Amino acid sequence: MFSSLRLSMSWLHTWFGLVLGFVLMVAFFFGSLSVFDREIDRWAIPQTRFAPQPMPSFDRMLLPILRQVQPDEQDYAANMPALHDASKGPMTPRLELPVDEYWAYTTHRDPVLIMGVGFGVPQPKDPAAHNHIHGNVTIDPRTGELLRDDQLKIGSGFFYPMHYSLHLKWRDLGIWIVGLAALTMLAALVSGVILHRRIWREFFTFRPWKRTQRSALDLHNLTGVVALPFHFFFAFTGLAIFAGHFYLPVGSTLLKPLHERHEVQEAQRTGLPHERAGVAAPLASVDAMVLEAKRRWAARDMAGQVGFLQIHHVGDANSFVSIYRAGSDRVALVGEGIHFKAATGAVLREDPPRTVVAQINEFLTGLHLQHFEHWLLRWLYVLGGLLGAVCIATGFIFFVEKRKQQHAAAGGQGSRVVDALAVTTVTGMVIAAVAMLVVNRLLPADLAGRGEWEKAAFWAIWVLAMIHAFARSGPVARSRINPAWREQCWAIAGLAISAVLLNWITTGDHLVGTVFTDTYWPVAGVDLSLLASAALAVVAARSLARRERCAEEVGARVQASDETDDGLPVTARLTHHG
Amino acid sequence: MVVGRVSAGLLGGYAFTWGFTALGIAGLVALGVDFHEAETGVLLLALLVFLGVFLWAFAAASLARVWLVLAGGGAFMTAAAWALQRAIVH
Amino acid sequence: MVDATWLVLTAAGMATVAGCAWLALAMDVHWQQVHGSPGPARATRIALRVLGIAGLAASAALCFMADRPSMAVLVWVMLLAGGALSVALTLAWKPEALGVLWSGRW
Numbered sequence: 219m220f221s222s223l224r225l226s227m228s229w230l231h232t233w234f235g236l237v238l239g240f241v242l243m244v245a246f247f248f249g250s251l252s253v254f255d256r257e258i259d260r261w262a263i264p265q266t267r268f269a270p271q272p273m274p275s276f277d278r279m280l281l282p283i284l285r286q287v288q289p290d291e292q293d294y295a296a297n298m299p300a301l302h303d304a305s306k307g308p309m310t311p312r313l314e315l316p317v318d319e320y321w322a323y324t325t326h327r328d329p330v331l332i333m334g335v336g337f338g339v340p341q342p343k344d345p346a347a348h349n350h351i352h353g354n355v356t357i358d359p360r361t362g363e364l365l366r367d368d369q370l371k372i373g374s375g376f377f378y379p380m381h382y383s384l385h386l387k388w389r390d391l392g393i394w395i396v397g398l399a400a401l402t403m404l405a406a407l408v409s410g411v412i413l414h415r416r417i418w419r420e421f422f423t424f425r426p427w428k429r430t431q432r433s434a435l436d437l438h439n440l441t442g443v444v445a446l447p448f449h450f451f452f453a454f455t456g457l458a459i460f461a462g463h464f465y466l467p468v469g470s471t472l473l474k475p476l477h478e479r480h481e482v483q484e485a486q487r488t489g490l491p492h493e494r495a496g497v498a499a500p501l502a503s504v505d506a507m508v509l510e511a512k513r514r515w516a517a518r519d520m521a522g523q524v525g526f527l528q529i530h531h532v533g534d535a536n537s538f539v540s541i542y543r544a545g546s547d548r549v550a551l552v553g554e555g556i557h558f559k560a561a562t563g564a565v566l567r568e569d570p571p572r573t574v575v576a577q578i579n580e581f582l583t584g585l586h587l588q589h590f591e592h593w594l595l596r597w598l599y600v601l602g603g604l605l606g607a608v609c610i611a612t613g614f615i616f617f618v619e620k621r622k623q624q625h626a627a628a629g630g631q632g633s634r635v636v637d638a639l640a641v642t643t644v645t646g647m648v649i650a651a652v653a654m655l656v657v658n659r660l661l662p663a664d665l666a667g668r669g670e671w672e673k674a675a676f677w678a679i680w681v682l683a684m685i686h687a688f689a690r691s692g693p694v695a696r697s698r699i700n701p702a703w704r705e706q707c708w709a710i711a712g713l714a715i716s717a718v719l720l721n722w723i724t725t726g727d728h729l730v731g732t733v734f735t736d737t738y739w740p741v742a743g744v745d746l747s748l749l750a751s752a753a754l755a756v757v758a759a760r761s762l763a764r765r766e767r768c769a770e771e772v773g774a775r776v777q778a779s780d781e782t783d784d785g786l787p788v789t790a791r792l793t794h795h796g
Numbered sequence: 797m798v799v800g801r802v803s804a805g806l807l808g809g810y811a812f813t814w815g816f817t818a819l820g821i822a823g824l825v826a827l828g829v830d831f832h833e834a835e836t837g838v839l840l841l842a843l844l845v846f847l848g849v850f851l852w853a854f855a856a857a858s859l860a861r862v863w864l865v866l867a868g869g870g871a872f873m874t875a876a877a878w879a880l881q882r883a884i885v886h
Numbered sequence: 887m888v889d890a891t892w893l894v895l896t897a898a899g900m901a902t903v904a905g906c907a908w909l910a911l912a913m914d915v916h917w918q919q920v921h922g923s924p925g926p927a928r929a930t931r932i933a934l935r936v937l938g939i940a941g942l943a944a945s946a947a948l949c950f951m952a953d954r955p956s957m958a959v960l961v962w963v964m965l966l967a968g969g970a971l972s973v974a975l976t977l978a979w980k981p982e983a984l985g986v987l988w989s990g991r992w
Contacts (some may be wrong), residue, residue, distance in 0.1 A: 219797050219859065226854040398806075404847045422910045422970065424978040444970040447963050454843060461839040468817045469835050472878065475885045476822065480831035549956040573830075575837040582840070585960060592957060594895055598964035605967065 227409035236617055236636070238402040239610045241384070243643040245396055246610065248381035249452070250603030251373070251651065253588065253596050256327045257740035258373030262658050263365070264725045267741060268329045271359040273322065273524045276504035279362045280333060284320050287335045287353040288313060294351050298339070301349045306341035315351055316340065320529040324359075326546040326591050327740075331359045346478065370669030372658060376676075377651070382456070390464060396456075397465050403453040410442055417443060430765070431619035438612035441605040448602035449609070455586040458579070489566050490557055491536035499535040502563040511541040511556045514568060520554060522547070525589070529560060538566055546591040550580035607644075614640035618694065626697035634694040638687040638702070645706035646683030652713040652748070653679045659720035683709075698773070699766050707759035714752035718745045797859075805853035808866030813846040815873025822880040891952045895961070898948035902962075902969035905941025907987050908934045910973050919981040921990030930992060937988075942966070 220226035251258065260267050274280065294312045302309045315337035322333040336350035356365040370376060379385060386392030411417060421443060424436045442449065462469065469477045485492035508524055515522050525544030531537040537560035545553060555569040572580065588596065614636065622633035657675040661668055683706060690702040721741070722728040732742035817838055824834035853862045910916040912934035914925035926934060945965060949958040976983055 219801060220854065223855050227851075230851070230854045401846065401850065405850055408847070408851060419913065419915075422906070422913075422916060422974040422977055424974045426978050440971070440974050444974070445964075445967040448967060457843050458840055461843060462835060466814065466817050466839060466842060468814065468821060469831075472818050472874065473821055473881055476825055476831060476881050479885060480825075484832075548954060549960065573833055575833050579836045579840065581956060590957065592953065592961070595957065595961050595964065598961065598968060601968055601971075602964060605971070 224413065227412045231406050231409040231413060232617070234402045235406045235610075235613055238399040239613055240639060240643045241395055241399040242403055242610050243607060243647065244384060245381050245399060245456075246603050246606040247647055247651075248377045250600050250607065252378040252381055253599045253603070254740075254743065255371075255373030255378045256325070257743055258377065259371040259375070260329070260740040261721065261744040262372040262655065263369050264727070266330050266358070266365070267725075267727070267738060268358075268360070270326055270329050271324070271331070273324045273331065273508075273527065274359045274362075276322070276508065276527065278505075279359070280322055280331075281320075281501075281504070283355065283357060283362060283364070284333060284335055287333075287355055289315050289335075289337045289351045289353045293353075297349075298351060301339045301342055301344075301351075303341050303343040310340050312351075317532045318348075318350060318530075320532055322527045324523070324525065324544065325589060326523075326544065329359075330356050330365060332356050368667050368669050370658075370672050372654060372672065375669075376654075376673065382460075393460060393464050397460065400453040400457050403449065407442070407446060407450055407453075410439075411446075414439060414443070429619075431616060434612045434615040434619060438609055438616055441609040441612065445602045445605045448599075449606050451582075452586060452602070452606075455582045459583050459586060488557075490538055491531065493536070494531045495535040497535040498533055499537060499561040501529070501533075501537070501560050502558075504529075504539060507539055507558040507563050508541060510558070510563075510565065511543075514556055514565075515543055515554060518554075522554075531560075535561060537561065545584070545589050549584040549590055550577065553580065611640065611644045614644070622694055623697045626695060629695075631695060634691045634700075637694045637700050638684075638691040641687035641691075641700060641702045641706060642680075642684040645703060645710060646680055646687060648710050648751070649683050649706055649713060650676050650680035652710060652717060652751070655717045655748075656713055656720060659717065659724045698769050699762065701766065704759045704762040704766065707755045707762065711752040711755040711759065714748040714755070718748050721745060800859050801854055801862075804859060804862045804866060805850045808863055808870070809846055809850045809853060811870030812849050812866040812873075813842050813870075815870035815877070816845050817842045818877030819873040819880070822877040822884070826880055826884055894948050894952040898945045898952070898962070899965055899969070901941050901945035901948060902965045903972055904987060905938045905943075905945060906966075906969040906973040907938075907976075907984050908941060909938035910977065911984065911988055912938065916977055916981075919977055920984045923990060930988075934988060945969075 220229060289312050291312065294315075298309060298312075317335055318338035319336040320333070321336070322331060324331050332354065333356075334352055334354035336352060339349050339351065342349060355367070356371075357363060358365070376385075382393060382396055383390070384392035384395060386395065414420075417439075420436075420439060422440075424433070424440050426433045426436075428436075457465065481492060484490075504527070508527075511524070512521070520543065522543045523546075524541055525546075526542040528540045528542075529537060530540070539558045539560050541556050541558070543554040553569070553572070556565060557567045557569075558564065559566050584590070588599065618633045618637045618640065622637075625631070625633045654672055654676040658672055661671055665671065686706070687700070687702045690705065691700045694700050718729070727738070727741050729742060729745055732738045732745065820838035820841065821831070821834045824838065825831055849866055853866065856862050911920060912926065912931050917923070917925050925931075946958075946962050949962040949965070952958065953961060973984070
């Protein structure tokens with residue numbers, strides 16, 4: 219089918235890049251926002267704008283709250299029927315589910331603490347799977363006050379899951395689509411390098427003064443090559459993170475017997491019971507266990523805070539408490555776990571240093587999940603993500619520019635459709651994200667189901683942006699620029715500035731305060747980023763206006779010269795201005 | 797024909813990768829490697845294998861050969877992994 | 887309140903930009919953009935390449951001074967991306983600015 223390697227790679231790069239590019243835009247843009255997802259949460263939920271706290275007393279504050287947590291209604295309704303074995307008896311009512319595990323999680327970036335309970339499923343279809351129905355809460359660790367669960371964490375609860383799942387939960391379809399997009403990204407990077415003949419000579423090449431087709435390709439190559447390690451590793455590690463559970467679940471399907479054999483051996487080796495004993499037992503002081511864990515970490519020259527705490531087989535004689543160190547000073551994830559017998563507080567096991575394979579894996583997944591505390595690296599990650607987004611967007615622009623003249627001459631609508639979809643997933647997506655923040659500030663503070671309204675607004679506004687993009691796309695069929703690009707840039711600028719102003723008006727936190735007098739960088743950072751985006755959008759809008767005027771003038775001159783034929787080919791004129 | 801290449805790359809590639817993963821893990825476990833170690837390491841390699849065969853599906857001259865190697869190889873490796881597991885667990 | 891780590895990382899950033907700029911100047915097309923003359927003399931080209939690599943090496947050393955190795959490697963790779971991007975954008979919009987790093991007469 220393809221007569222040469224170049225042709226096959228060119229086809230692959232173009233068509234897979236185009237189709238999956240729309241998904242990759244979402245992954246890269248919302249991935250960039252996710253670097254500062256918790257800071258965006260602070261902006262969206264003003265009651266949480268205080269400094270990060272270490273994990274508070276488990277015995278005095280967390281345990282009483284955990285004892286009150288109920289199984290989530292939606293989780294129960296969605297999953298209980300699938301997990302329960304109806305032949306063994308009636309389904310246990312939601313409020314009577316037994317408690318099986320507790321967990322609590324903090325990070326150096328989060329003022330609030332997330333905790334949860336895993337409720338067991340009596341009479342399950344698959345006892346070995348240890349399925350749970352979950353109930354999670356978020357609290358203010360200074361007071362133990364619960365955050366209302368209809369307050370949407372726009373950063374960590376919306377933008378972040380968007381980037382790996384598109385919020386398409388049916389049978390994890392979204393995760394699979396993003397996985398396919400990640401594979402496409404890897405393939406596009408390799409095929410791109412094969413196609414790019416002068417990769418070293420053109421390493422620093424960007425010629426914005428040339429026509430759009432050339433300058434778009436320059437920028438596409440530039441943004442793809444300078445951050446190539448970033449793009450490759452993020453796509454690769456994104457796949458690696460979900461490989462075992464979603465993409466290649468060999469261990470829980472074909473090789474399940476081997477896996478089970480290992481679990482049993484592991485339990486015997488580590489002394490951490492895999493199953494309940496069926497005998498009740500009390501819970502000793504977890505705070506004392508935390509103190510012992512910190513002492514042991516310090517003794518191994520890695521003093522630190524608790525990042526994650528988990529209690530298995532709650533209430534049972536086999537119950538054990540696992541305490542993991544927060545990995546904020548390194549790339550590899552939370553580790554160095556210490557496990558205690560829950561009834562007595564005795565140390566059952568200290569996780570040994572990891573093997574080479576485990577270390578490599580922890581490094582790779584850690585560099586993607588970013589639990590570390592390094593502000594420069596985080597901002598450099600945002601840069602990398604935005605470069606990826608620009609790479610894909612310029613790919614769309616190049617695709618359209620290369621074809622729109624032929625399509626215009628032949629009366630085809632292909633370029634027009636692709637261009638409108640590009641507007642939707644570039645400027646349209648940014649509009650939806652910023653508008654969501656604006657809506658967050660406009661809605662009444664105590665509105666019930668506030669989070670649902672914000673999500674609805676996001677999707678509705680994105681659809682509106684798409685309608686606008688298609689409605690205005692006529693000129694592309696005549697080989698011109700779609701004015702929607704410029705108009706949506708202006709919309710982004712307006713919305714971004716409104717968001718900053720509304721933050722000031724509704725919460726009293728303005729930039730002079732959050733930067734200088736009452737410094738609070740999470741909110742200041744979001745406000746400053748919004749302003750920077752507005753400035754960039756204005757520059758882009760004005761540049762687009764100039765190009766559109768240029769194209770109009772050329773068009774007018776061509777029409778005039780058609781009446782006085784001076785022999786110059788029409789195409790030469792049309793391509794002179796970019 | 798395009799559909800043929802795309803499905804060979806995606807479906808054939810997936811089948812081959814699945815087989816590679818299964819045989820890789822089972823094989824390493826048979827040699828005494830810890831299951832989770834084997835799973836972790838093989839999965840990382842499997843992603844690169846998928847990328848490689850996916851690109852090959854488009855670059856190769858003969859689509860028939862692509863299907864033979866990817867689907868055939870995948871089926872063979874999966875069967876071998878299953879047989880190896882039976883030998884280990886019994 | 888200037889933390890030593892921030893100083894070291896800032897220096898690393900500057901070394902990266904300078905290193906990329908020298909490597910760019912070693913290429914005819916970019917030398918022409920910055921200085922107007924057709925290209926650097928052979929000895930100059932070699933000197934620019936050496937300086938460029940030295941700049942990137944210095945940047946790596948500074949990164950490793952600031953953080954533990956696993957983190958430093960990520961910071962350095964990302965600084966390279968940022969540095970190369972800044973040089974490319976400067977060449978596109980204000981190429982004369984890079985003239986400070988190496989005179990057209992050398």
